[in-house]
Amino acid sequence: MKKKNKSRISIKEIAKELNLSITTISFVINNKAKNRISDEVIAKVEAYIEKVGYKPNSSAQTLRTGKTNTIVFMVEDISDPFFSSVAKEMEELAFNSGYRIIFCSTENKKSRAIELISMFKDKQVDAYIITPPEDFEGEIQKLISENQIVMLFDRFYNKADYNYVVLNNFEATKKTINYLLGEGFENIAFIGLESELSTLFDRFEGYKEAVAIANKNNISLLLNFEDVRSIKGSDLFDEFLNNNPNIDAILFSTNSLAITGLKVLKRKNLEIPLDIGVITFDDRDLFELHSPPITVMAQPISLLAKEVINGTLKLLKDKNKVQNKIQVVLEGDLVIRKSSKHTEIEIKRTKMTRV
Amino acid sequence: MKKKNKSRISIKEIAKELNLSITTISFVINNKAKNRISDEVIAKVEAYIEKVGYKPNSSAQTLRTGKTNTIVFMVEDISDPFFSSVAKEMEELAFNSGYRIIFCSTENKKSRAIELISMFKDKQVDAYIITPPEDFEGEIQKLISENQIVMLFDRFYNKADYNYVVLNNFEATKKTINYLLGEGFENIAFIGLESELSTLFDRFEGYKEAVAIANKNNISLLLNFEDVRSIKGSDLFDEFLNNNPNIDAILFSTNSLAITGLKVLKRKNLEIPLDIGVITFDDRDLFELHSPPITVMAQPISLLAKEVINGTLKLLKDKNKVQNKIQVVLEGDLVIRKSSKHTEIEIKRTKMTRV
DNA sequence: CTGAAAGCGCTTACAG
DNA sequence: CTGAAAGCGCTTACAG
Numbered sequence: 001m002k003k004k005n006k007s008r009i010s011i012k013e014i015a016k017e018l019n020l021s022i023t024t025i026s027f028v029i030n031n032k033a034k035n036r037i038s039d040e041v042i043a044k045v046e047a048y049i050e051k052v053g054y055k056p057n058s059s060a061q062t063l064r065t066g067k068t069n070t071i072v073f074m075v076e077d078i079s080d081p082f083f084s085s086v087a088k089e090m091e092e093l094a095f096n097s098g099y100r101i102i103f104c105s106t107e108n109k110k111s112r113a114i115e116l117i118s119m120f121k122d123k124q125v126d127a128y129i130i131t132p133p134e135d136f137e138g139e140i141q142k143l144i145s146e147n148q149i150v151m152l153f154d155r156f157y158n159k160a161d162y163n164y165v166v167l168n169n170f171e172a173t174k175k176t177i178n179y180l181l182g183e184g185f186e187n188i189a190f191i192g193l194e195s196e197l198s199t200l201f202d203r204f205e206g207y208k209e210a211v212a213i214a215n216k217n218n219i220s221l222l223l224n225f226e227d228v229r230s231i232k233g234s235d236l237f238d239e240f241l242n243n244n245p246n247i248d249a250i251l252f253s254t255n256s257l258a259i260t261g262l263k264v265l266k267r268k269n270l271e272i273p274l275d276i277g278v279i280t281f282d283d284r285d286l287f288e289l290h291s292p293p294i295t296v297m298a299q300p301i302s303l304l305a306k307e308v309i310n311g312t313l314k315l316l317k318d319k320n321k322v323q324n325k326i327q328v329v330l331e332g333d334l335v336i337r338k339s340s341k342h343t344e345i346e347i348k349r350t351k352m353t354r355v
Numbered sequence: 356m357k358k359k360n361k362s363r364i365s366i367k368e369i370a371k372e373l374n375l376s377i378t379t380i381s382f383v384i385n386n387k388a389k390n391r392i393s394d395e396v397i398a399k400v401e402a403y404i405e406k407v408g409y410k411p412n413s414s415a416q417t418l419r420t421g422k423t424n425t426i427v428f429m430v431e432d433i434s435d436p437f438f439s440s441v442a443k444e445m446e447e448l449a450f451n452s453g454y455r456i457i458f459c460s461t462e463n464k465k466s467r468a469i470e471l472i473s474m475f476k477d478k479q480v481d482a483y484i485i486t487p488p489e490d491f492e493g494e495i496q497k498l499i500s501e502n503q504i505v506m507l508f509d510r511f512y513n514k515a516d517y518n519y520v521v522l523n524n525f526e527a528t529k530k531t532i533n534y535l536l537g538e539g540f541e542n543i544a545f546i547g548l549e550s551e552l553s554t555l556f557d558r559f560e561g562y563k564e565a566v567a568i569a570n571k572n573n574i575s576l577l578l579n580f581e582d583v584r585s586i587k588g589s590d591l592f593d594e595f596l597n598n599n600p601n602i603d604a605i606l607f608s609t610n611s612l613a614i615t616g617l618k619v620l621k622r623k624n625l626e627i628p629l630d631i632g633v634i635t636f637d638d639r640d641l642f643e644l645h646s647p648p649i650t651v652m653a654q655p656i657s658l659l660a661k662e663v664i665n666g667t668l669k670l671l672k673d674k675n676k677v678q679n680k681i682q683v684v685l686e687g688d689l690v691i692r693k694s695s696k697h698t699e700i701e702i703k704r705t706k707m708t709r710v
Numbered sequence: 711c712t713g714a715a716a717g718c719g720c721t722t723a724c725a726g
Numbered sequence: 727c728t729g730a731a732a733g734c735g736c737t738t739a740c741a742g
């Protein structure tokens with residue numbers, strides 16, 4: 001029983017080797033040695049730890065302290081470029097503060113999200129950053145009532161008792177529609193999702209308010225989640241265009257919708273922006289490289305990642321103090337490209353007339 | 356000391372409540388009760404566990420058994436669509452087998468990858484699925500020599516003593532080049548990365564062999580990782596095209612290179628495939644939606660995810676047996692679209708002549 | 711300035 | 727069929 005086959009060294013072995021108590025070693029390791037342990041001993045212990053490359057066993061630490069230094073980031077779909085790019089920046093920021101992030105995808109399914117939370121409760125994570133699926137407020141409240149740290153991301157419940165970092169979807173949409181109106185588009189359609197999630201809901205509300213103020217019609221199509229990438233979704237959109245021949249511009253409420261939509265527009269040989277102007281939420285390489293490049297209402301990825309991590313770390317630090325809620329609402333960034341320029345239409349028309 | 360403020364219930368409390376020993380409870384929980392504990396007692400314990408919603412504390416389990424049910428997936432960049440889509444499928448598969456996956460990005464930096472491994476050693480993960488950065492074979496060997504389960508993904512060292520799941524990059528590239536030659540392209544350029552990683556290296560080797568066999572010239576440009584998405588990379592590619600006016604087709608070795616390249620082709624007003632045929636590795640929405648749609652050598656995402664998870668689970672299961680290495684090499688899938696069709700060129704030329 | 715000891719919540723070899 | 731007890735590797739209140 002002298003040497004274990006596991007090469008890993010423990011505090012106990014260090015203590016024996018240096019003829020000190022494990023208490024002393026532990027104090028040194030955790031920087032609680034000041035004014036308790038002599039500088040001499042501290043130096044000796046530190047040198048030895050360095051030499052043997054000692055690393056504390058984190059499950060023992062967790063068992064003892066209840067802390068894991070782990071934050072869960074539960075998103076809708078980690079392969080969606082919006083979420084994966086935020087995730088990447090979060091990982092970096094958290095790592096630098098001694099935390100690691102665990103990512104997981106809910107597929108927007110309540111049952112899946114509940115399973116995941118249950119699993120992470122067993123694993124005792126320190127905080128939850130959650131992009132809730134629909135009908136999930138009860139679960140969030142349950143988590144909070146169990147004294148867990150919960151930060152909502154991307155979508156939220158607009159109440160005083162939640163922490164959140166989200167985009168100002170309502171204003172971003174209004175801004176987008178007003179820009180299109182300013183460009184001279186008259187009949188602007190909104191393609192969205194049938195959903196109560198704040199993100200989607202607020203975008204639709206923003207659209208409705210903007211067109212109402214401008215005395216324009218609400219021309220909108222709301223798809224179900226599961227139809228977006230299916231033939232059914234494409235067909236519904238196709239039909240919608242046929243039924244509304246007067247549409248001269250479209251705002252897509254998500255990047256997935258835009259991809260489906262752009263395929264349909266291509267199939268129907270509709271020229272952008274000549275036949276129809278196009279704007280979508282969320283920027284991607286695809287939109288920049290598209291012919292013509294697509295105007296987007298971009299979310300500030302880096303800033304979102306920074307706010308959500310800093311906010312969560314603050315909650316973690318103040319865990320046992322009275323906490324103020326972290327409530328951050330960021331503005332979107334309209335990136336104008338050719339797909340929404342009415343001026344392009346004028347130029348084109350002039351050319352055509354000349355022919 | 357009766358009730359703890361932490362609501363969580365422990366084995367000890369269950370034992371006391373039911374007037375049984377913690378041994379008995381533990382056996383029931385771990386399904387080791389058969390032929391040891393009476394059916395009656397088992398039923399009683401199970402009912403109680405169900406009632407109070409008991410969940411074992413995983414740090415205690417880990418401390419005791421050394422098992423974490425956690426697998427690390429270390430990729431180059433989790434926001435790259437190739438890696439994030441594989442990651443998502445892996446997450447699903449692993450979850451169904453009781454494992455969770457922790458993702459992290461190395462940015463292809465050795466130092467970063469070493470830090471990450473060191474962190475995960477503290478956390479005691481059960482297995483490592485690694486996309487190694489350059490010059491990393493020594494670190495991989497160190498991990499293996501410490502008795503860790505290591506599975507290489509995407510890139511590998513072609514030796515008997517490693518586990519890996521990779522694409523057959525050499526053959527995939529040959530197949531691609533041969534297809535282009537078959538289409539009638541004569542001067543096919545290869546845009547790659549300066550790297551010793553097997554993925555990149557094998558693709559370049561495949562290209563060189565294919566053009567050599569066909570008695571064509573090797574017309575290639577290799578960029579550095581850090582230049583791909585920078586102005587420098589674009590400029591180098593632009594210059595390369597100017598210096599090689601005879602190029603009539605291009606194979607991009609990664610999807611990032613293709614995106615940079617497509618932007619440059621657009622800037623130079625080169626028409627695809629009329630002026631230049633284009634193929635890239637890895638499929639993305641972008642390539643399908645591009646005008647014209649881009650032909651790709653796609654990797655079989657779902658199959659890769661399945662092989663890598665099943666292989667890793669097998670290694671985990673056989674941990675204490677003699678292990679055969681898991682060595683899987685999958686074939687790429689050429690998805691032909693307009694960007695590489697020489698026939699398109701003929702059609703276009705005919706039309707132009709008519710005008 | 712330093713140490714002995716309890717205990718976090720489990721698993722499992724051993725005894726009966 | 728069931729249980730008492732050791733021990734995984736830590737942290738920390740307490741004693742000196």
